[in-house]
Amino acid sequence: MSTSTARTPLDRSFEQFAVPRGQVFIIPSRCKGCRFCIDFCPRDVLVDSADLNAKGYHYAVVAEGKEDDCVNCQFCTLVCPEFAIHTEEVGEVHP
Numbered sequence: 001m002s003t004s005t006a007r008t009p010l011d012r013s014f015e016q017f018a019v020p021r022g023q024v025f026i027i028p029s030r031c032k033g034c035r036f037c038i039d040f041c042p043r044d045v046l047v048d049s050a051d052l053n054a055k056g057y058h059y060a061v062v063a064e065g066k067e068d069d070c071v072n073c074q075f076c077t078l079v080c081p082e083f084a085i086h087t088e089e090v091g092e093v094h095p
Contacts, residue, residue: 018092022072024062030084033057037076037085043069046076060085 024045031053037060038046049061062070072089 020072020089021068021091021093022070022074022087023090024070024076024085024087026060026062027084028053028059029055030082031055031057031059032082032084033059034081035060036079036081040075040079042073042075043071045070 028049028051032055033048035048038048043066045062045066046060047063048058051058053059060076070087072087074087077086
């Protein structure tokens, strides 16, 4: 009886998959500080800024050192009620 399988675990074939990379764009004047983008980001790319916008809210910013961690999932774009944030794909990272 053969022990080989037709399926290959992902951890053995992971090097063939490219990881998308995104860049986050935030419009601080539109942000109302709801934190949805911060809470829903799977890579913890976003944090509250120390500054206030003209409306008096702490808007989201990209966390220091996390500039290259965005995977362009666009969760932040989908959950923002004020259309204050979006992402664009800037390439892929091959492990």
